[in-house]
Amino acid sequence: MSLTVARVEPSIAGVGDYIELMKPRVMSLVVFTALVGLLVAPGHVHPVIGMTALLCIAVGAGAAGALNMSYDADIDALMARTAGRPVPRGRITAGEAAGFGMTLAAFSVVTLGLLVNWVAAAMLGFTIFFYVVIYTMWLKRSTPQNIVIGGAAGALPPMIGWAAVTGSTAVEPVLLFLIIFFWTPPHFWALSLYRTDDYARAGVPMLPVVAGDRETRRHILIYTLLLAPLGVTPWLFGYAGSTYGVAAAVVGAIMIALALRVRAERSGHTASKQMFAFSILYLFLLFAMLLVDRTSGLLFGHIAL
Amino acid sequence: MTTVSDPVDDFTKRFMGEPMGDPPPQPGVRLTEQQLRARRARSIAIALALGAFVIVIFLVTIVRLGGNVLTRPM
Numbered sequence: 160m161s162l163t164v165a166r167v168e169p170s171i172a173g174v175g176d177y178i179e180l181m182k183p184r185v186m187s188l189v190v191f192t193a194l195v196g197l198l199v200a201p202g203h204v205h206p207v208i209g210m211t212a213l214l215c216i217a218v219g220a221g222a223a224g225a226l227n228m229s230y231d232a233d234i235d236a237l238m239a240r241t242a243g244r245p246v247p248r249g250r251i252t253a254g255e256a257a258g259f260g261m262t263l264a265a266f267s268v269v270t271l272g273l274l275v276n277w278v279a280a281a282m283l284g285f286t287i288f289f290y291v292v293i294y295t296m297w298l299k300r301s302t303p304q305n306i307v308i309g310g311a312a313g314a315l316p317p318m319i320g321w322a323a324v325t326g327s328t329a330v331e332p333v334l335l336f337l338i339i340f341f342w343t344p345p346h347f348w349a350l351s352l353y354r355t356d357d358y359a360r361a362g363v364p365m366l367p368v369v370a371g372d373r374e375t376r377r378h379i380l381i382y383t384l385l386l387a388p389l390g391v392t393p394w395l396f397g398y399a400g401s402t403y404g405v406a407a408a409v410v411g412a413i414m415i416a417l418a419l420r421v422r423a424e425r426s427g428h429t430a431s432k433q434m435f436a437f438s439i440l441y442l443f444l445l446f447a448m449l450l451v452d453r454t455s456g457l458l459f460g461h462i463a464l
Numbered sequence: 465m466t467t468v469s470d471p472v473d474d475f476t477k478r479f480m481g482e483p484m485g486d487p488p489p490q491p492g493v494r495l496t497e498q499q500l501r502a503r504r505a506r507s508i509a510i511a512l513a514l515g516a517f518v519i520v521i522f523l524v525t526i527v528r529l530g531g532n533v534l535t536r537p538m
Binding site for chain 2: 173177207211274
């Protein structure tokens with residue numbers, strides 16, 4: 160009788176590898192949009208409670224990132240953009256990443272519920288579930304609409320921030336949700352236009368892989384035409400002043416101009432790279448302007464000290 | 465790279481004795497310098513995270529209780 164003993168090599172993963180597992184750049188955008196949701200919400204929240212909410216949202220986003228990297232290690236290894244991630248590089252095993260992600264997910268949701276409120280905690284739990292199970296495990300490998308529907312996960316943080324203050328939701332945070340929801344497809348499709356080979360090699364059915372370059376450029380324009388007016392709606396609905404309205408219209412017009420250039424581009428990817436870069440700035444500017452508009456002169460004035 | 469002791473070898477040495485002149489080998493997994501450094505860094509990070517968690521719980525408790533923190537039944 161032979162006895163097989165599994166030998167597990169002790170980990171050489173450093174702290175940096177675990178931080179990388181939490182997708183810090185995505186996390187910073189999540190924290191920023193959640194902060195805006197939290198600061199524009201009516202009512203009062205103590206700064207310590209507000210900071211705790213943001214910390215939980217950040218850790219929850221990191222948990223979702225770790226779980227995503229754990230599940231996607233096979234396709235990450237095939238794409239140049241993601242091959243350097245800790246799991247495909249062999250620094251962390253997929254099991255360690257999953258354990259790390261699950262621990263952080265449980266801690267962030269329970270802590271947010273116990274220390275802030277359970278509405279925000281339920282939303283955070285749903286966001287992690289949606290990103291990991293609905294997007295990563297299901298949609299990403301099965302449909303070119305993956306980032307359209309999956310984008311809902313990235314759009315929820317301002318609603319969580321709002322719920323952390325009010326314990327509920329309203330039309331305004333839903334508008335913020337819709338802005339990010341319609342921003343996600345043109346942002347990722349612009350990226351996928353010049354990473355098509357990567358996605359094709361990994362078997363990820365992104366729009367340019369499945370429907371081609373021309374169709375993707377058309378879709379980018381359609382979604383940008385929907386996004387630009389949505390960006391102005393906080394002003395149209397009376398939630399923001401005219402300064403915000405004018406600024407949102409200007410950056411929205413720039414987005415449309417870039418989408419038209421992407422649509423017209425026949426060779427090369429200069430326009431799609433510009434579109435991808437500006438789309439990040441667009442979302443940042445929109446939320447920053449909303450923050451300044453709503454809190455002008457009294458940035459933290461509505462937070463009870 | 466790690467070394468894992470052979471259970472048959474361990475058994476033989478325990479009951480049959482060590483061969484003369486050889487230093488007794490240490491049983492178990494031996495970590496390399498890199499693995500030890502990585503483990504130490506991870507341990508410090510976990511300690512800092514736990515410390516931060518305790519501070520957050522403490523601060524939120526004080527905020528939630530407010531002035532009542534000094535009120536206690538005698």
